[in-house]
Amino acid sequence: MNTITIYYADDDEDDLSFFSDAIAKIKIDSDKEIYLHLYTSGIELVAELKDNKTSNSLVFLDINMPCKSGFEILQEIKSEPATKNLPTIMFSTSSDTDSVSMCQWLGATHYVVKPFEFGTLIKILSTLIATDWSNYQSENDIFVIK
Numbered sequence: 001m002n003t004i005t006i007y008y009a010d011d012d013e014d015d016l017s018f019f020s021d022a023i024a025k026i027k028i029d030s031d032k033e034i035y036l037h038l039y040t041s042g043i044e045l046v047a048e049l050k051d052n053k054t055s056n057s058l059v060f061l062d063i064n065m066p067c068k069s070g071f072e073i074l075q076e077i078k079s080e081p082a083t084k085n086l087p088t089i090m091f092s093t094s095s096d097t098d099s100v101s102m103c104q105w106l107g108a109t110h111y112v113v114k115p116f117e118f119g120t121l122i123k124i125l126s127t128l129i130a131t132d133w134s135n136y137q138s139e140n141d142i143f144v145i146k
Contacts, residue, residue: 003033003056004129009045009073010062010091015114016040019060019091022121026129034129041065042073049083058128060112063092063099071102078107087133095144104143109136112145 006023010016016038023036039045042065049059059077063070070090077083087109092099095113103111110128115121124145 002031003035005035005037005054005057006060006129007037007039007045007048007057008060008091009039009042009065009070010060011040011065012062013040015062018118018121019125022118022125025122026126030126030129032129042068042070046073046076049077049086050080054083054086056133057086058133059086059088060091061088061108063090063094063103071106074103074106074108087131087136089128095146100144108143110145111143115146 008016008019010019020036020038023034027034037048039048042061045059045061061070061073065073068076070092074088074090077086077088084107088107090103090108090111091114092111093114100111112124115124
């Protein structure tokens with residue numbers, strides 16, 4: 001059985017719960033073993049990534065968080081040799097072109113506009129979880145996922 005570890009940092013408890021519920025639903029139908037780690041701070045997330053093996057992992061980051069923004073956390077992840085190749089998906093309610101451009105410039109793998117519908121969230125997450133990240137080639141024309 002394949003495994004994947006998902007790390008998600010977001011200061012909004014409702015968003016964390018919505019995401020967690022979607023992952024729980026996906027686990028039921030997935031052939032992968034999925035481990036989910038939730039953080040209310042990007043600082044905690046970065047500390048965890050530095051302390052653990054990150055192969056077969058996927059990171060989701062909210063942009064607007066206290067202390068350090070998702071931009072700052074993304075920059076830290078991409079500047080560390082151990083985590084720079086880690087697929088990192090920015091996960092935000094904003095579809096502002098400046099934010100999207102900044103995330104792409106900082107090295108995010110994708111930018112997902114947070115869906116409001118549970119089914120849409122499951123579809124997006126299922127696709128990302130099923131992706132073979134070891135052979136992934138970035139395609140700029142599909143950077144933003146809605």
